[in-house]
Structure formats: structure tokens, C-alpha cells
Amino acid sequence: QVQLVESGGGLVQAGGSLRLSCTASERAFGRYAMAWFRQAPGKERELVAAIIWIGGSAIYSDSVKGRFTISRDDVKNTLYLQMDSLKPEDSALYYCAATRALGVRVTANYNYWGQGTQVTVSS
DSSP, rough: OEEEEEEEOOOEEEEOOOEEEEEEOOOGGGGEEEEEEOOTTTSOOOOEEOOTTSSSSSEEEEEEEEEEEEEEEETTTTEEEOOOOGGGOEEEEEEEEEEOSSSOOOOGOOEEOOOOEEEEOOO
């Protein structure tokens, strides 16, 4: 059982930056593909970014490409999301998730989820 704990959310003005962190309990953290999802009120949960392994491929949603950067530290069992040039539409509850499946774009493939951290961007 992998436990994931997010931190780093908060209130920021448009144009500002935040860095989210997600710490995993699992020693085999490096064997999982990791991702950040977000869900705004009244909207479906959407994939923001995913990363397979250190130095490996990362994917981003079109809405955050060029502004957000996903990274991981397998020694610290930690996943990061650096969010720059934030916009009000980025406001949501952000979740980290883990999977061993190959289809990292498929929400249903993620077996483990954190509780989420709130990001609010004011205009």
C-alpha cells in the first residue's frame, strides 16, 4: 500500500509561482509512474502532468505546458510540481497519484492517490 501526502498548496496572485510536493511511503517509489491531477468544483478530475522515471519522459496537459514542470527525487521518495505564471483557471484541488501501469494518461490506471492540496490563484 502506497501512501501519498501532498503539500505546498496555497493562495497566490495571478502570475505567481507555487511548488507542490508529494511524499510517498513506498520504498519502491522509483518503480511507479507518478502524476499530478487537479479537480476544480463542478469539473472532472484532469491529468496535469506525469513522469515515468528520473530523466525519462514527462507529459503535460496543453493548458499547463510551458508553465508547469514535473520532477521526481527517487532518493527522497518525492514528486514535485513547479507551477509558474499561474492563472486563476489553475485554481483547483491538486492530487498526486501513482501507477505501475503503462497508460499514464488514463486516470483509471492510477491505484494510489493522495488527499490533495488546494491551490487558489487570485486575479
